[in-house]
Amino acid sequence: MQDLADAAGLSLAATSYALRGIRGSAATIARVRELAVEIGYTVDPIARALASGRTGSVGVSGSLRDLWQQDFSVLLTRALRSRGRHATIADADADPAQERLIVEQFAAQRVDGVLVSPVDPTADYWRLLGPETAVVAIGDALTSRPGSGSVLFDNRYGVETALAHLAGLGHHRIGLLAPALPTTPGRPAQLLAAEVAAATGVELVEVSAPAATADAVEVAASLLTGPDRPTAVFCLSDSLAFATYRAARQAGLRLPADLSVVGYDDHQLAALVEPPLTTMAWDEDAMVEAAVAQLDGPRDPVPMFRPELIVRGSTAGPRG
Structure with a gap:
């Protein structure tokens, strides 16, 4: 030097x-x-870490086959880079076993902090990250690791708004396509959907599907067969909504004349598909800022973000 x-x-x-x-x-x-x-x-990163007690590295973890989480991870890395930090990105692939390996890897690398969209926010393995490591969970709080930072999603509002939009158009039998998490309990948004549907008198048909768009097409198609198929599908990610588009077209269904579809991310492709996707949008820039800021300490109160319904061309009243 x-x-x-x-x-x-x-x-x-x-x-x-x-x-x-x-x-x-x-x-x-x-x-x-x-x-x-x-x-x-x-x-020499080891020499730097020995001299300063910090590595300058922040672990970023999510299920990157989901298109929105891919883009959000990019936004996080850009924000870290602007603050003189670099990111180590890891794909949990919607698998708690893989997520545990990532946590162990981050602990071994002695990263300064972790920004995570957790697969299983209740898992004990989050305790493997010691108190010297700043951990911020995005979406759901890490209940087994008190003191972690959090950026929470107002899923109740999002689910209520999406289902109310479809019910207001006249849909009474609605499919729910949720990310498949085979070894963890239902996600908050998925649990809330059943609760909200029961309160509003909507019949909800729940199906779990892989996070990847191509892999989810076959599962989405199972919702769209038979004379009593749903007239609308609410997807808990835009990736699953895109899979529903493909499955609907394979079944000869027109959007939105034969089937309405609502997503849950407002991914950048949502406005580009045909018809443009009705979805719930998040203030991503504000969420990134809130998450990165908490690497210096959790906030009180915990920031909670409410999504906005963006109505586009993929929803209409049921035919007949």
Whole structure:
């Protein structure tokens, strides 16, 4: 570092800031990085961690076959990078066993923090991350690890709003397509859907499907067969809604004339499919900011985000 600072004509601190891109003019940052390449300087992460007690690394975990979680993970990594931190991304693949391995990996790597969309927020393995590691759960709180930060979703409002929209259009038999989690209890949104449907007199037909769009098509198709098929499907992710589009077309059903579909993410593709998808939208930028900020300490009260219904062309009243 001293050799690099001497070559750049800067102090050690200014050289360090320029290398990390967090201080200094664009020209200074570019010049320091070019000089680092010329003299063969690279940062030793172990030495940095020993000197500072921090690795600068934050683990990011989610089920990345879900399209919205893919995009959200990208937003988290960008926010971390803007703060001089780097992300280690891991795919839990909607599998608690895989999620446990990821937690063990993060603990072994001594990451400074973890941002996680948990598969199983009640699991004991979250305790493997010691109190020195800042952990922030996005969506559901980690009940087995008190003191963790949280960014919560107002799923009750989201489910009530989506089902009320369909019921208001005249749909009385509605399919519910939920992510399949074979070894964990029902997710809060899924449990709330049954409760809300019972309170409003809507008949709900529940089916679980894989998170990946292509894998979910066959499961979605099972909802759409028979004379008593639902006239609408509420999907607890836009990935599952896209699978329902494909299954409906294979069954010869027109959207929304024969079938209405509502999603739950407002993924960037929701406005591009045909017909554009009616879905629940989240303030992603605000959620990312709230999650990353809590790496420096949980907030009180815990931030909770309420989704907004975006009505597009995939919903209409049932034919006849």
